[in-house]
Amino acid sequence: MAIGHDALSDNTEGYWNTASGNFALGLNTTGFRNTASGYAALYLNITGERNTATGTLALYSNTAGTDNTATGSVALYENTTGYGNAATGAGALYYNDTGIYNTATGVNALLANTTGTNFNIVCKPYLVFVISFFNLLSDEAEKATCPSMTTTFESVSYTHLRAHETGR
16 A cells, blocks of 8 residues: 555565555565655665654665664664664664664664664663673763763662652
8 A cells, every 4th residue: 555656656566565655665666564654764675574664764775674663754764684673763773784683762872883783772861771682781882872871770679669659
């Protein structure tokens, strides 16, 4: 299904695609099970599969990447063949090209990541929290793209949480 000027205009064999917005999935030919919503979302996708792009130019450069989710203007913009990535927030994972299994949440989160793999990041003003699937990583690289203080988390009891919630 396509709604918008040149949405899914080059589709030949692709199936179960949904495009909403001018030029959304515009160059898709054989890719399938993709959803693009927003101006030129997933525009360069040709054979990529099972991608979801919501926002202006989200996943714009994706050609063959699979199983990516981009929510926010220019999220995962440079992604071409990377797969298994999730970007939420304007500019999140913007320069990711071939990186795999990355999760970035927040405006410009993991902005400069290009080929990195297996990172999770939550980036909000004044908070950076980075975990790898394999070990705790340094947050030095992220400080350049998300100026903030580093916060560590410690577990606390339910009673402790209730005390802060109720003011007791």
